[in-house]
Amino acid sequence: MTAQLELDNISFEYAERAVVNNLSLTLADDEILCLLGASGCGKTTTLKAIAGLIRPHRGVIRLGKEVLCSDQHCVPPQHRNMGMMFQDYALFPHLTVAQNIAFGLKGMSKANKQQRVAEMLALVHLDECGGRYPHQLSGGQQQRVAIARALAYKPSLLLLDEPFSNIDHQVRFQLIADIRRIIKDQRVSAIFVTHSKEEAFAFADTLAVMHNGQIAQQGTAKQLFQHPNSKVVAEFLGTGVYIDATIVDADHVQTPFGIVRSLQPLPSSGKGQVYVRPHDMQLIGDEHGEVTLLSQRFVGTEYVYRVSVFAQEVEIPAKAEQEFLPSQKLSLTITPHSVNFFAD
Ligand SMILES: Nc1ncnc2c1ncn2[C@@H]1O[C@H](COP(=O)(O)OP(=O)(O)OP(=O)(O)O)[C@@H](O)[C@H]1O
Numbered sequence: 001m002t003a004q005l006e007l008d009n010i011s012f013e014y015a016e017r018a019v020v021n022n023l024s025l026t027l028a029d030d031e032i033l034c035l036l037g038a039s040g041c042g043k044t045t046t047l048k049a050i051a052g053l054i055r056p057h058r059g060v061i062r063l064g065k066e067v068l069c070s071d072q073h074c075v076p077p078q079h080r081n082m083g084m085m086f087q088d089y090a091l092f093p094h095l096t097v098a099q100n101i102a103f104g105l106k107g108m109s110k111a112n113k114q115q116r117v118a119e120m121l122a123l124v125h126l127d128e129c130g131g132r133y134p135h136q137l138s139g140g141q142q143q144r145v146a147i148a149r150a151l152a153y154k155p156s157l158l159l160l161d162e163p164f165s166n167i168d169h170q171v172r173f174q175l176i177a178d179i180r181r182i183i184k185d186q187r188v189s190a191i192f193v194t195h196s197k198e199e200a201f202a203f204a205d206t207l208a209v210m211h212n213g214q215i216a217q218q219g220t221a222k223q224l225f226q227h228p229n230s231k232v233v234a235e236f237l238g239t240g241v242y243i244d245a246t247i248v249d250a251d252h253v254q255t256p257f258g259i260v261r262s263l264q265p266l267p268s269s270g271k272g273q274v275y276v277r278p279h280d281m282q283l284i285g286d287e288h289g290e291v292t293l294l295s296q297r298f299v300g301t302e303y304v305y306r307v308s309v310f311a312q313e314v315e316i317p318a319k320a321e322q323e324f325l326p327s328q329k330l331s332l333t334i335t336p337h338s339v340n341f342f343a344d
Contacts, residue, residue: 004029005050005157005189010059010069011213012045019045020056021213027157032183032190033218034200036236037210043193046210047159050191051084052077063156083150083158083188090146091134097121097145098130104153120148123182139167140175147179151186158183158190164199176202197237209233226264226338231275234340240277241312243334245341246270253339256290256310257332262339272343278316280337283307285324289331293324 005027012020020042027033035043048054050061052068052075061069068075091100101117108116121127124144134142143163150158163179164172180203183190194200200207201221208218209232217224217233228234245253250265253274260274283291283305294306294313302317305324309332324330 004062004064005191006060006062007046007050008060008062010046010049010056010061012042012049012054012056019213020049022059023210023214025208025215025218027189027191030184030187030189032180032192032203032205034204034207035191035193035210036197036200036207037195037216038236039195041210042213043195043210044161047161047191047193050157051082051159052080081153081156083153083155084161085146085150085158085163086161091142091149093134095133096130097126097132097134097137100134100145101149101152103149106153116152120152123151123185124148125178140171143167143175144178147182151182151188154186155188158188160190160192162194163192164194164196164203172199173202179203209236211236226340228275228340231342234275234342238277239314240275241281241309241314242273242275242342243310245272245274245339247341253341255334257334260334260339261336262341263336264338266339266341267343270341270343272341275340275342276334277337278314280335281314281316282333282335283316283318283322283324283330284333285328286331287329289329291330291332293326293328293330296324296326 007023007025009022009024010020011018011022023046035046037043049056055074056069060067068080098117101120102113105113105116121130124147126141126144129137129141164176167175176199192203206218206220207224209216209224211232217229224233225237228237243255245255247266247270248254248259250268251262252259253266255274290310292308294308297304302320304315304317306313306315307330
């Protein structure tokens with residue numbers, strides 16, 4: 001069983017510019033958590049603080065009962081028992097795959113080392129590749145060697161910084177599934193950094209959306225998608241449009257497109273906006289409609305219409321048999337969904 005990680009109000013500044021700002025985060029045993037956020041929001045800096053590569057200027061980091069970092073002391077990276085994997089995999093080019101995996105195995109007999117390397121090669125399905133050099137492997141195979149090396153010495157925690165960004169899109173999601181299985185089989189906790197919500201949904205158990213050096217919200221993908229606590233989180237998890245709305249009762253809001261039923265309870269009253277995602281909207285022809293068709297694409301099974309709704313642009317899928325004309329006026333029907341309501 002691996003230990004729980006806790007970041008308690010950590011802050012870090014580069015040249016007095018706050019990059020991580022009173023950030024708190026918890027990671028449960030065997031959990032894969034994704035730090036997700038736009039470029040420059042402080043994800044890598046947070047990962048470096050966990051790894052011990054930088055020291056936070058304030059705050060405490062704990063791994064299980066051990067304090068890794070506080071005002072008083074800071075455990076150096078080599079004593080944190082964490083495995084790391086970065087975007088370029090950082091394999092040693094002059095070492096074979098087996099030697100790369102064995103690299104971090106200190107204080108073991110030769111026979112035990114060989115056994116552990118063989119176990120790791122089998123785990124990542126590269127049994128036949130131990131004698132090859134990194135340049136003789138595909139990008140995906142190199143990535144699996146990197147994960148084998150990071151896991152070989154049984155770390156308490158695995159830190160992965162954009163590990164899939166160099167992988168071809170066509171094989172990326174198969175690899176994500178493979179590596180998730182390997183990490184789960186080994187019962188290791190992991191923190192994974194990405195700016196891709198698709199990767200986060202596929203790889204992580206929980207997501208922590210970062211914004212301006214803080215965690216905006218932490219939870220499962222479904223919790224964050226259905227109950228975003230802010231517009232930042234709602235927008236980060238998917239496109240949509242804001243439509244003025246007034247709460248009618250706990251299950252309904254009034255919008256310019258009619259009354260919309262919410263599948264989750266709403267606040268008791270209020271005026272504000274609902275954030276409606278494309279799959280909850282349907283287009284209908286309506287010469288008095290408030291929606292203007294801007295362009296359309298046929299993508300095989302359906303059309304994707306780019307429309308303007310109250311000066312916001314959004315792409316809405318529609319069945320192939322439902323065809324609209326360029327510049328046609330349209331209206332929307334909004335299907336019952338877990339309405340995201342933001343009060344004024
Ligand atoms: N060594 C450094 N010196 C000064 N500023 C830095 C340094 N490293 C990072 N920064 C700045 O700190 C901020 C956060 O950087 P960080 O790498 O943590 O972001 P990120 O969320 O991981 O971004 P990305 O997704 O682009 O990798 C950025 O504005 C970046 O320019």
